[in-house]
Amino acid sequence: MPLKGGRAELREIDRWDGGLGWIAYPDERMQRASHALDTDDGVWVIDPVDAPAVDDLLADLGEVTGVALCLDRHKRDAAAVARRHDVPVSIPEWMDGVASKLDAPVERFGHELGDSGYRVRRVRDASLPPWQEAALYGPDDTLLVAEAVGTASFFRAGDERLGVHPMLRPIPPRDALGDLTPERILVGHGEGVFDDATAALRDALSGARRRIPAAYAKMIREMV
Numbered sequence: 001m002p003l004k005g006g007r008a009e010l011r012e013i014d015r016w017d018g019g020l021g022w023i024a025y026p027d028e029r030m031q032r033a034s035h036a037l038d039t040d041d042g043v044w045v046i047d048p049v050d051a052p053a054v055d056d057l058l059a060d061l062g063e064v065t066g067v068a069l070c071l072d073r074h075k076r077d078a079a080a081v082a083r084r085h086d087v088p089v090s091i092p093e094w095m096d097g098v099a100s101k102l103d104a105p106v107e108r109f110g111h112e113l114g115d116s117g118y119r120v121r122r123v124r125d126a127s128l129p130p131w132q133e134a135a136l137y138g139p140d141d142t143l144l145v146a147e148a149v150g151t152a153s154f155f156r157a158g159d160e161r162l163g164v165h166p167m168l169r170p171i172p173p174r175d176a177l178g179d180l181t182p183e184r185i186l187v188g189h190g191e192g193v194f195d196d197a198t199a200a201l202r203d204a205l206s207g208a209r210r211r212i213p214a215a216y217a218k219m220i221r222e223m224v
Contacts, residue, residue: 008051014184014192018140019043019061021186024051029222031152031190032076035144036061037136039116044068045085046136047146047188050077055084066090068113071146072098072132074188079104090114092134094125123148123176129167135177143182143197148173149204151190153222157215162193162200164208166219172208177201 007025013033014021021035034048036058042065043058058064064085067078072095079102082089088105090113091098099106111120113136121135123145136144148165149155155163162185164172185193185201193200 010051010053010057012057014186014194016142016184016194018138018142020057021192022051022054022057023191024049024054029152030154031150033186033188033190033192034076035186036064037116037118037138037142037144038062039114039118039138041065041113041115041117044113044116044118045078045081046070046144047074048077048081050080054081058085066107066114067104068109069095069098070134070136070144071188072096072130074146075101078102092120092122092132094122095132095134118142118144121176121180123173124168131167137180137182141181141183142186143177143180143184143201144186145177146188148177149185149201150187151193152187154219155189157211157218160200160204160207160211162187162204163215164204166215169208169212169215172205174205178205 011023011026019037032049035046037044038061043061045067067082068090078089082104088107090107093108117139118136123133123135124131182197185197
């Protein structure tokens, strides 16, 4: 099983009244997930990984109004998707080093993603380790987190349903995410959490440090 890539075969995940998600390469270990948010502002595509039939999936929701990146290293296929739909790639106003690497027009967003109703949380903006990440929190209590937490096996330890990224376990993003009460959590790696999502988030943040030995041992086993 490759870490990333392999055979593209789009698999839909995370459908709810406010949007849907997909995994373009279901056989990869990192389980890179992409999402489309159906908002009053139109359809926003978040951190997309391209694959055959992606545009057909987006057409189920309506017209694409924009593509957004929420992690400085999640350029993925954002530019290609944006060009096909003749929209810009939007990135947080404080995120550096991304715009020049995108072969598409770029716009910036501040405290809200366009007029979508999704508020922006600054999860991390640091140089050690280098990491700039925004989370989106919607009016329907949908939380989208690109990288700080995930459900792919690489993220989880023990019986966790949601886990903090291994590099952030010593410094879990409690200040950025700990006060939220999401009904569902969408992640950039793996399928979303739709049952008892707030409890899963609380458990991930509170147990991140305690489960470091188990998480790191599992990560090493899976990478060997």
